[in-house]
Amino acid sequence: MIHFNRDPSRWKLRMIAAVVCLTASMASAQEKSPTAGSARPHRWYDPRRYVDRWVRAADGVCRLEIVEMLRALAQGQPPDEGKGWFHDGQSRYSWQWLADRYDEDGDGKIPADEFPAEASNLFARLDRDENGNIDKDDFDWSSTSAYMKQAAQTRRLFGPVDRDRNGHVTQEEWRGFFERAALDADSITPADLQAALFPPQPASSGDDPLPLDLIKGFVTGELGSISQGPKVGQSAPDFELAGPMRERRLRLSQLHDQKPVVLIFGSFT
Amino acid sequence: MHRRYGDRAEFVSIYVREAHPGDGAWPGKFKTEAGEAINQPTKIDQRIDVANQCCKALEVSMPLLVDDIDDRVGRAYSGMPDRIYVIDRAGKVVYKGGRGPFGFKPGEMEQSLVMLLLDTAGDQPSVVAHEQ
Numbered sequence: 069m070i071h072f073n074r075d076p077s078r079w080k081l082r083m084i085a086a087v088v089c090l091t092a093s094m095a096s097a098q099e100k101s102p103t104a105g106s107a108r109p110h111r112w113y114d115p116r117r118y119v120d121r122w123v124r125a126a127d128g129v130c131r132l133e134i135v136e137m138l139r140a141l142a143q144g145q146p147p148d149e150g151k152g153w154f155h156d157g158q159s160r161y162s163w164q165w166l167a168d169r170y171d172e173d174g175d176g177k178i179p180a181d182e183f184p185a186e187a188s189n190l191f192a193r194l195d196r197d198e199n200g201n202i203d204k205d206d207f208d209w210s211s212t213s214a215y216m217k218q219a220a221q222t223r224r225l226f227g228p229v230d231r232d233r234n235g236h237v238t239q240e241e242w243r244g245f246f247e248r249a250a251l252d253a254d255s256i257t258p259a260d261l262q263a264a265l266f267p268p269q270p271a272s273s274g275d276d277p278l279p280l281d282l283i284k285g286f287v288t289g290e291l292g293s294i295s296q297g298p299k300v301g302q303s304a305p306d307f308e309l310a311g312p313m314r315e316r317r318l319r320l321s322q323l324h325d326q327k328p329v330v331l332i333f334g335s336f337t
Numbered sequence: 338m339h340r341r342y343g344d345r346a347e348f349v350s351i352y353v354r355e356a357h358p359g360d361g362a363w364p365g366k367f368k369t370e371a372g373e374a375i376n377q378p379t380k381i382d383q384r385i386d387v388a389n390q391c392c393k394a395l396e397v398s399m400p401l402l403v404d405d406i407d408d409r410v411g412r413a414y415s416g417m418p419d420r421i422y423v424i425d426r427a428g429k430v431v432y433k434g435g436r437g438p439f440g441f442k443p444g445e446m447e448q449s450l451v452m453l454l455l456d457t458a459g460d461q462p463s464v465v466a467h468e469q
Binding site for chain 2: 155156157158159160161165166169184186187190193194196206207209211232234235288290294295296297298299300301302303304305306307309310311312314318320321323324325326327328329330331332333334335336
């Protein structure tokens with residue numbers, strides 16, 4: 069074992085600082101000499117040969133969803149809509165794919181007569197705003213789009229009415245909401261509706277989750293997951309699971325052998 | 338949506354780890370029919386029991402699979418708390434939804450599914466023939 073004359077922890081800190089300074093100076097030298105890449109490459113033992121790769125790797129790590137989530141949780145930001153915690157979906161397909169295929173006149177919209185006749189029943193599934201044309205706006209699922217803002221408002225209004233929170237509002241629930249809003253009156257005013265939709269929130273009782281609780285929930289896989297999951301274009305990990313009646317197990321590879329498969333992950337809570 | 342495309346795609350729900358168990362980091366207010374709080378199942382039988390209650394309460398009609406208690410499939414797909422994938426016949430990921438609840442957008446998935454069916458219509462002539 070090597071014994072240091074000085075405090076080992078201080079020695080280690082100085083080594084780390086030296087490596088960081090060396091790397092930073094090399095990265096700076098790399099930027100100041102743009103022709104370095106075109107000159108003779110550095111030898112394999114020269115750290116400058118690997119600086120670009122390290123910088124790209126570090127940048128890639130910071131952009132990982134799990135790192136973003138951990139950073140947000142550590143700062144006390146619980147999962148919330150539109151705060152970048154929940155990224156948009158990714159797909160092999162897009163508006164551009166559809167336009168390249170069917171927008172014959174290149175005017176940025178696909179009316180019904182440009183869509184294949186044998187698939188006419190699917191036109192409405194793509195024309196999200198039902199304006200008679202499939203266009204780029206129909207594929208905007210970001211939280212800033214008009215459609216998603218409407219969806220968010222609708223969810224906000226649906227919640228107080230859906231008493232049993234099963235995603236369906238019955239006539240009974242609808243009448244119950246009216247009665248709660250009207251308070252024995254025969255009609256409701258805008259103020260009544262607002263009070264019913266946005267009831268007073270109780271003062272914080274101190275039971276709100278702490279950042280450490282949220283990180284614990286993230287690590288245990290309740291609020292998120294450490295793994296990233298497969299990307300678009302990658303092979304879906306094969307698996308075999310049984311249903312709730314413990315009947316025969318189903319294997320994913322057997323399912324997608326016949327038809328495309330839609331997997332929906334979720335839980336009751 | 339399951340009824341609309343059920344003959345052209347396999348819809349499978351996978352029941353995973355509870356997102357807001359009563360004994361978890363961010364407890365929820367959900368209760369069973371008996372009025373009990375839902376804690377994180379520690380045995381597969383407990384998870385199956387909660388999954389059955391979920392299906393009954395939410396009137397889920399599509400096939401349901403229950404993840405093993407070690408959450409292996411949920412972790413492999415980063416499926417917690419909820420997420421949607423579309424897998425093509427070659428076993429490749431075509432669509433990967435954002436993480437739920439706010440990234441959970443069935444309409445977005447449906448568009449990708451429709452375009453997948455259009456893209457592969459040549460392989461299966463009847464794939465877009467009718468709508469149920």
